[in-house]
Amino acid sequence: MECSVTVREIIKRFTFIEIFQGMALTLRKMFSHAVTIQYPKERRHIAPGYRGQHALAKNQAGQAKCVGCGLCATICPSQCIHISRAKGQVDKYEIDILRCIYCGFCVEACPYGAVVLTENYEYSDYKKENIYMKKDKLLSNWDKYMPGKKGEEYFNKFWRPLSEDFGTPPGQAVYKGKKE
Amino acid sequence: MDINNIISPELLDAFIKFGINLLIIILKIVIVLAIGLLHVAYATYFERKVIGHMQVRLGPMRVGWHGLLQPFADGLKLFFKEDLVPANADKVVFYIAPIIFMAASMVNLSVIPFSYSFTIADFKISPVIADINIGLLFIFAMAGIGVYGIFIAGWASNSKYAFLGGIRSAAQVISYEIAMGLSLVGVMIMAGSLNLTDIVRAQEESVFGMFAIPQIVGFVIFTIAAVAETNRTPFDMPEAESELVAGYFTEYSGFRFALFFLGEYIAMIIMASMATICFLGGWTIPWYIKVVPFIKYVPGIVWFLMKVYAFFFFFYWIRATLPRYRYDQVMGIGWKILIPVALANILVTGLVKIIITTLNGV
Numbered sequence: 001m002e003c004s005v006t007v008r009e010i011i012k013r014f015t016f017i018e019i020f021q022g023m024a025l026t027l028r029k030m031f032s033h034a035v036t037i038q039y040p041k042e043r044r045h046i047a048p049g050y051r052g053q054h055a056l057a058k059n060q061a062g063q064a065k066c067v068g069c070g071l072c073a074t075i076c077p078s079q080c081i082h083i084s085r086a087k088g089q090v091d092k093y094e095i096d097i098l099r100c101i102y103c104g105f106c107v108e109a110c111p112y113g114a115v116v117l118t119e120n121y122e123y124s125d126y127k128k129e130n131i132y133m134k135k136d137k138l139l140s141n142w143d144k145y146m147p148g149k150k151g152e153e154y155f156n157k158f159w160r161p162l163s164e165d166f167g168t169p170p171g172q173a174v175y176k177g178k179k180e
Numbered sequence: 181m182d183i184n185n186i187i188s189p190e191l192l193d194a195f196i197k198f199g200i201n202l203l204i205i206i207l208k209i210v211i212v213l214a215i216g217l218l219h220v221a222y223a224t225y226f227e228r229k230v231i232g233h234m235q236v237r238l239g240p241m242r243v244g245w246h247g248l249l250q251p252f253a254d255g256l257k258l259f260f261k262e263d264l265v266p267a268n269a270d271k272v273v274f275y276i277a278p279i280i281f282m283a284a285s286m287v288n289l290s291v292i293p294f295s296y297s298f299t300i301a302d303f304k305i306s307p308v309i310a311d312i313n314i315g316l317l318f319i320f321a322m323a324g325i326g327v328y329g330i331f332i333a334g335w336a337s338n339s340k341y342a343f344l345g346g347i348r349s350a351a352q353v354i355s356y357e358i359a360m361g362l363s364l365v366g367v368m369i370m371a372g373s374l375n376l377t378d379i380v381r382a383q384e385e386s387v388f389g390m391f392a393i394p395q396i397v398g399f400v401i402f403t404i405a406a407v408a409e410t411n412r413t414p415f416d417m418p419e420a421e422s423e424l425v426a427g428y429f430t431e432y433s434g435f436r437f438a439l440f441f442l443g444e445y446i447a448m449i450i451m452a453s454m455a456t457i458c459f460l461g462g463w464t465i466p467w468y469i470k471v472v473p474f475i476k477y478v479p480g481i482v483w484f485l486m487k488v489y490a491f492f493f494f495f496y497w498i499r500a501t502l503p504r505y506r507y508d509q510v511m512g513i514g515w516k517i518l519i520p521v522a523l524a525n526i527l528v529t530g531l532v533k534i535i536i537t538t539l540n541g542v
Contacts, residue, residue, distance in 0.1 A: 019502065026234040026501045036238040 048157070051102045051117040054095050054133060055141035057151060064139055065114035066090050072106035072115055081106060093135040098128065116154070118145035200303065208309050209290075216289050220445040221251035227496050234500035258441075261434035266338055269431065273336035278432065278439035281329025284322045285447040291315040292453045293377045295463045295480040307481070308377065315376040316368065319454060320361055323409060326447065327353045330418065330428050333440070337431035345427030348507065349418030353409060355514040360405035362522035366398040366529040367391050367458045380462035389466020392459040397525045399459045401518050403494070406451040408514070410444065412495060414502040417510055452491035453484075460487045 012018065037044055057065045068090035073081040080099035084092040106115050118141060125131050133141075142151060168174055187195075225240065225247070232239025240247030265274060290309040297306035312318060327350050334346015368374060370391055371382035383390050392399045408415035419427030429440045456462055463480030470476055505513070 022501045023497055026497060029236055030230065030233045032236060034233060034238045035236050038238070038241060 046119050046121075048154075050119045050121075051104050053118050053120040053123050053141060053145070054097070054100070054106075054138055055116050055118045055144075055146060056093065056135065056138040057114050057116050057146070058139065058142050064090065064135075065112045066093060067112060067114070068093070069111070071109045071111065075105045075109040077101065077103060077105065090135070093138065095133045095138065097123075097131050097133055116142070116146065116151070118142075120145045204303065204305060205309065208307075212289050212309060213286075216286075216446060216449060217442070219449055220442055221255070223445050223448065223492060224254070224441075225251050226492070227499075230493065230496040231500045234497070255438070258434055258438040261437075263434045263436065264431070266431050268338045270336040270338070273332050274431075275436075277329050277333035277336055278429075278436045278443070279329075280332065281326055282439045282443035282446070284326035284329060285443045285450060288319050288322050288450040289446065291318050291376060292450065293380065293457070293462070294484055306377070311375070311377060313373075313375045316364060316374045316379075316458075319450065320357065323353070323357060323447070326443070329443070333432065334428040337428075339431050341424045341426075342428050342430045345418045345424045345430065348424075349411060349428055352411070352415065352417055352510060352514070355511060356405045356408040356415075356518075359401055359514055359518035359522050360409060362519060362526060363398040363401035363405060364458055365522075365526045366395045369526070369529050369533050370395065376457050376462075380457055380464060383461045384464040389464075389468060390459065390461035392461075395459060395525070395529070397521060398529075399455075401522050401525070402455060402459065404513075404518060406455060407495065407498060408510070410447050410451050410495075412448070413499040414505050415510055416504060417507055422504075448492065448495060449488070452488045452495070455491050456484060456487040460491075462487075 059065050068083050068085040070083050073079070073083050078099045078101050080096040082092060082094045082096070083090065102117065104117055107117055115138075120141070123131065146154060228250070229239040229247070240250040243249040243253045265271060291312060293306065293308035293311070295307045297304055299305065330349040330353075331346045334342045334344070334349070337343070367379060370386070371379040373379060373382065379391075386394075388394055407413075411418045416427075418424075419429070424430070429437055432440060461483075463484040465475070465483055
């Protein structure tokens with residue numbers, strides 16, 4: 001038994017069977033289609049719901065939907081959203097994109113559908129300041145990457161809040177005042 | 181004034197003949213060097229292309245159509261790179277090393293015959309620069325000198341990685357040179373000559389048409405040793421990227437690196453040509469293929485280049501397929517397997533040769 005194994009081993013070694021098998025594989029692969037995507041000319045297909053650069057959504061009238069409630073900043077795991085309110089207005093809405101991990105929690109948390117992740121992924125820059133997103137830049141991103149109906153549809157399809165109207169469900173028992 | 185008064189017509193004739201012969205040799209050198217360097221450039225291109233496709237990539241695609249101008253872009257880049265010399269390097273030796281290495285491999289181009297000899301206006305031109313009788317030995321000797329280039333480079337760099345690469349290269353090339361020389365002894369016995377042109381001629385007249393068939397053992401040993409001699413995967417110990425950065429030329433940059441690169445690829449061309457000449461029949465085709473009509477009108481150089489390219493493709497193919505051997509395995513294969521098998525091959529070849537000649541004598 002042992003002898004037959006060694007004989008087989010010897011034959012294997014001296015006929016280079018395994019090497020030839022490997023070479024047959026590489027030759028086969030040589031005539032297969034390359035998987036390379038030649039980036040600037042060809043682009044990877046972006047799947048729907050892609051989480052790319054951030055944008056602040058606008059309503060039909062062209063005003064920012066954001067009310068500055070701060071839920072997104074609260075849930076953000078990397079704490080990269082900075083919001084402050086002044087005089088009943090959203091004074092500051094900044095996202096430090098270099099810290100963002102693109103988890104999408106902010107979009108999920110927002111009750112007004114005001115923040116969204118667009119399909120844009122090409123925004124590398126040589127300066128840190130250019131990547132630090134301020135409010136006006138985030139708003140212009142909405143016009144740039146979510147123009148017209150696209151924004152609404154995209155948002156509704158993938159990032160819709162669990163409920164559209166935030167009232168009480170009809171089956172819920174509610175206090176309707178004291179019985180006379 | 182008559183020119184015959186100054187110099188006799190015979191002498192003038194001899195001078196003219198000498199001049200023309202000199203011109204022919206210079207022309208040959210220029211042509212061989214130009215074509216050799218062009219082959220080096222495109223050998224790198226096709227290496228990247230072939231290995232790329234074998235790894236399901238594309239290889240160079242950007243410079244020119246399908247990256248065809250990539251070798252020139254690379255060459256330009258190497259020209260304009262800074263020429264660094266390590267502070268504690270042995271300067272003179274550091275400068276000489278790449279020149280030794282490249283010259284040693286380039287000189288080999290002069291003894292490689294490429295095709296049938298032809299005649300132009302009474303001048304018989306053989307397509308080889310130096311048709312010497314010890315062509316085979318000359319190539320071995322030059323390969324031996326090339327090791328000095330590598331070893332000196334490793335030593336002069338004053339860097340541990342370069343030094344290790346140099347030592348490994350010296351050990352490896354010396355061990356595999358023995359196996360390669362012994363594998364070619366079978367060819368020498370069969371051809372009865374060391375002249376490369378004669379070896380090809382002997383193959384054309386032989387029964388099999390090429391020595392690769394009766395000398396299959398020698399051919400396999402030669403192929404393995406050739407891969408090891410040119411320091412290519414799976415025997416690229418001297419430049420093992422994962423262990424030694426880049427091996428013996430770690431400290432070289434710019435044009436000096438280019439010289440090493442050039443030398444390495446010319447050594448590849450030499451090895452492919454050697455395999456073609458000694459085993460695959462050079463520019464001739466076996467008689468059983470000559471039966472095909474019209475095939476005899478194909479010029480010999482085409483067959484020669486096709487065989488060389490096939491061998492080159494084999495180099496690339498092997499590189500894309502096999503991982504690197506461990507260092508002790510490389511030495512083990514060389515000393516414990518290849519050399520004994522090559523010796524046995526010599527013995528059998530010699531015996532068969534003696535038996536055949538005795539039978540023919542009787």
